[in-house]
Amino acid sequence: MTDIRKPYRPKTLIIGWVIAIPVTLALVAFMATNKRFHWDVVGQYITAPAILGGIWLTIWLTFVSMAIGIVLGVLLAVAVRSKSGLLSWLASAYIGFFRGSPLLVQLIFWYNLSALLPSLSIGGMQIDINAIITPMTAAILGLGLNEGAYMAEIVRAGLLSVDPGQTEAAEALGLRPAQILRKVVLPQAMRAIIPPTGNQLVGMLKNTSLVSVLGAADLLHSAQVIYSMNFQTIPLLIVATIWYLALTTVLTVAQHYVEKYFSRSLTNSNFNRKVVKPAVTDQVPTPSVQFAGETSKESAV
Amino acid sequence: MTELIRLSHIDKSYGKIQVLFDVNLTVHKGEVVCVIGPSGSGKSTMLRCINSLEEIDSGEILVDGELMGYSKQGNVYTRLPPKVLAAQRENMGMVFQRFNLFPNLVAAENIALGPVMVRRRLRKEVMEEVQTLLEDVGLGGFGDHYPAQLSGGQQQRVAIARCLAMHPAAMLFDEPTSALDPERVGEVLRVMKDLAREGMTMIVVTHEISFAREVADRVIFMDEGRIVESGSPEQIIDEPQQERTRSFLSKVL
Numbered sequence: 001m002t003d004i005r006k007p008y009r010p011k012t013l014i015i016g017w018v019i020a021i022p023v024t025l026a027l028v029a030f031m032a033t034n035k036r037f038h039w040d041v042v043g044q045y046i047t048a049p050a051i052l053g054g055i056w057l058t059i060w061l062t063f064v065s066m067a068i069g070i071v072l073g074v075l076l077a078v079a080v081r082s083k084s085g086l087l088s089w090l091a092s093a094y095i096g097f098f099r100g101s102p103l104l105v106q107l108i109f110w111y112n113l114s115a116l117l118p119s120l121s122i123g124g125m126q127i128d129i130n131a132i133i134t135p136m137t138a139a140i141l142g143l144g145l146n147e148g149a150y151m152a153e154i155v156r157a158g159l160l161s162v163d164p165g166q167t168e169a170a171e172a173l174g175l176r177p178a179q180i181l182r183k184v185v186l187p188q189a190m191r192a193i194i195p196p197t198g199n200q201l202v203g204m205l206k207n208t209s210l211v212s213v214l215g216a217a218d219l220l221h222s223a224q225v226i227y228s229m230n231f232q233t234i235p236l237l238i239v240a241t242i243w244y245l246a247l248t249t250v251l252t253v254a255q256h257y258v259e260k261y262f263s264r265s266l267t268n269s270n271f272n273r274k275v276v277k278p279a280v281t282d283q284v285p286t287p288s289v290q291f292a293g294e295t296s297k298e299s300a301v
Numbered sequence: 302m303t304e305l306i307r308l309s310h311i312d313k314s315y316g317k318i319q320v321l322f323d324v325n326l327t328v329h330k331g332e333v334v335c336v337i338g339p340s341g342s343g344k345s346t347m348l349r350c351i352n353s354l355e356e357i358d359s360g361e362i363l364v365d366g367e368l369m370g371y372s373k374q375g376n377v378y379t380r381l382p383p384k385v386l387a388a389q390r391e392n393m394g395m396v397f398q399r400f401n402l403f404p405n406l407v408a409a410e411n412i413a414l415g416p417v418m419v420r421r422r423l424r425k426e427v428m429e430e431v432q433t434l435l436e437d438v439g440l441g442g443f444g445d446h447y448p449a450q451l452s453g454g455q456q457q458r459v460a461i462a463r464c465l466a467m468h469p470a471a472m473l474f475d476e477p478t479s480a481l482d483p484e485r486v487g488e489v490l491r492v493m494k495d496l497a498r499e500g501m502t503m504i505v506v507t508h509e510i511s512f513a514r515e516v517a518d519r520v521i522f523m524d525e526g527r528i529v530e531s532g533s534p535e536q537i538i539d540e541p542q543q544e545r546t547r548s549f550l551s552k553v554l
């Protein structure tokens with residue numbers, strides 16, 4: 001006779017179920033039976049061309065703004081650490097300003113930039129700010145510049161997480177400062193940078209909905225345009241919400257895999273990796289196998 | 302013998318605390334100098350100054366006749382820009398107590414990084430040399446191992462190979478065996494002895510008195526930021542003149 005072993009089940013677990021099950025059932029019943037949800041309207045608009053166009057713009061805006069934010073964040077983080085007092089101060093001031101003011105205000109500000117600066121002349125070229133600042137450029141500027149400040153803090157924390165001995169060893173080898181950053185410090189900082197960056201990306205996706213106030217045709221704005229005509233406000237907000245949820249879910253799953261990849265590279269789990277032993281003779285080791293890890297890491301930087 | 306490294310009248314402080322006082326040292330080509338002394342006496346700081354990893358408050362460091370870390374006009378010393386500092390460091394290898402291998406790169410890549418990135422040599426040609434270097438330090442089959450997959454002694458030997466790949470004029474060792482399990486110390490010291498025999502100029506901070514006795518041309522005893530005594534291994538280890546040297550040696554021998 002083999003023994004039967006049961007895991008410990010705290011009583012609170014049962015209380016949890018007792019509350020969760022009826023609440024969930026009630027919520028589902030409310031959503032299914034309440035005619036005012038107009039699920040038929042939701043179904044009708046969920047793949048409407050205007051909505052799909054809005055999704056595309058939301059995705060595009062998310063990635064472009066995030067890309068700007070990441071590049072800016074790395075530059076700012078490096079500037080904050082720099083020995084030049086002025087540069088470090090300027091970067092800190094930038095971060096303080098953009099983190100300290102509401103994103104919505106920043107977006108509206110960029111949209112109305114021409115009120116402050118009607119035209120700009122660079123090298124004899126006259127630039128009409130009014131013509132340049134469209135809802136889209138204002139959206140990219142606002143989201144990207146704001147994200148830069150948050151990414152700077154994330155990258156800075158990542159750089160700080162790398163053992164100073166690494167920089168020292170690279171310096172002692174004679175590597176140039178840019179090479180040290182690119183080859184030694186940043187790849188190791190990635191482990192600390194990737195997870196919060198994933199959160200920022202999900203946050204960015206949702207924050208893009210703010211640009212609807214500028215009239216950029218993102219997902220939320222597209223839904224708003226439709227419900228301003230047919231007054232089906234709730235069903236169209238549900239359509240938008242479903243899509244936002246779907247997109248954030250995809251990003252969250254992707255984040256999980258990217259994190260797994262980056263946490264693997266520095267740990268002992270390398271033991272489990274499939275590595276082809278180089279010949280113990282004079283033969284040159286096969287670079288394609290040996291450096292596969294490095295190249296893929298590099299391309300992600 | 303030609304002079305390779307010369308420190309004259311080096312003072313160094315961290316903030317208000319002075320850690321080096323009027324340090325003078327000359328090392329000739331091919332010479333092995335061992336530095337001993339209690340913890341906190343400024344041994345690491347001296348090595349880091351030689352390699353311009355630290356700024357100094359006064360004095361001059363010359364390597365192969367070149368002033369390290371500063372450009373000089375009259376009595377005005379201006380710190381060199383990072384790129385020029387890096388160029389000066391290319392010719393000096395440094396081995397650390399904690400190895401400081403790059404954990405994101407396999408052993409072979411650790412060794413190849415300097416020659417490829419700094420010396421701009423062809424990768425293929427460098428990889429051939431890397432294999433030879435790995436064999437020289439007894440790690441022929443370990444090129445594809447990440448540092449985390451190697452023992453301390455193996456990591457330190459990769460670190461030595463990483464320096465050698467740059468063909469340095471001199472090598473600085475900062476307690477290279479202090480972080481190792483006792484049974485791993487010998488394998489690293491053996492590699493260092495080979496280097497010394499081949500004529501490498503070395504400054505070795507170490508607590509391995511027997512290594513100093515066997516390999517060093519000169520032993521230096523440091524205490525409280527000063528070079529207290531300097532001489533042949535026999536002089537310093539067997540017949541120290543200073544009371545501080547005697548009391549230190551009585552603790553480590």
Ligand SMILES: Nc1ncnc2c1ncn2[C@@H]1O[C@H](COP(=O)(O)OP(=O)(O)O)[C@@H](O)[C@H]1O
Nearest residue numbers: 315316320338339340341342343344345346347
């Ligand atoms: N980065 C630093 N900042 C401030 N003080 C330091 C720093 N590095 C070393 N010191 C101090 O300088 C003195 C000499 O240190 P070190 O050169 O590391 O001695 P050793 O290598 O002989 O043990 C010690 O008192 C140490 O606390």
Ligand SMILES: [Mg+2]
Nearest residue numbers: 344345346476
């Ligand atoms: Mg030390």
